[in-house]
Amino acid sequence: DAEITQSPRHKITETGRQVTLACHQTWNHNNMFWYRQDLGHGLRLIHYSYGVQDTNKGEVSDGYSVSRSNTEDLPLTLESAASSQTSVYFCASSTGPKGEQYFGPGTRLTVT
């Protein structure tokens, strides 16, 4: 069965370190998204991609970057982790504008 996976599921890191969160989907979807979930804010879009070599900034992109070298993967990199980036991160994928997004199980990141 097609799925979307995230790794690691839990990560603790120190302030200033570079961290990469992995997202892999086997739906063959062109569109992929990264969100963070924080209490009181719901899900906020960090970065998104509509295809290989395409990346775009979302509403809370500062301090994050993504790259899309193939259809299946969209890794999210925190260049220099900050305590404000402690959150739960979700990756999602979709087929088109009216296609619902399928979410991964999430990565809980703690920056100490």
Added chain:
Amino acid sequence: DQQVKQNSPSLSVQEGRISILNCDYTNSMFDYFLWYKKYPAEGPTFLISISSIKDKNEDGRFTVFLNKSAKHLSLHIVPSQPGDSAVYFCAASPLNDYKLSFGAGTTVTVRA
């Protein structure tokens, strides 16, 4: 500025009764609306959607109503079951855009 608002952080309802979740939006360009359900430690899952050309969409126990003039939508769950206890997110996207804007979520607790 949050474009999708869920003003009730929580809702408690007795099993068998109706649950009504509300959502307001400010962007008049939104034309597609979705509800997602999220259990703890899992990613959100798609529940039901509605296009702006409709004012109602039903799927089993779930019905979504859209009032475009009021920029308001609601989700009705009838009858509510213990397994419906979860966080519900309202989301919206503009015409021909793959991005979703999410509300902050409403935590539903169904009491036995």
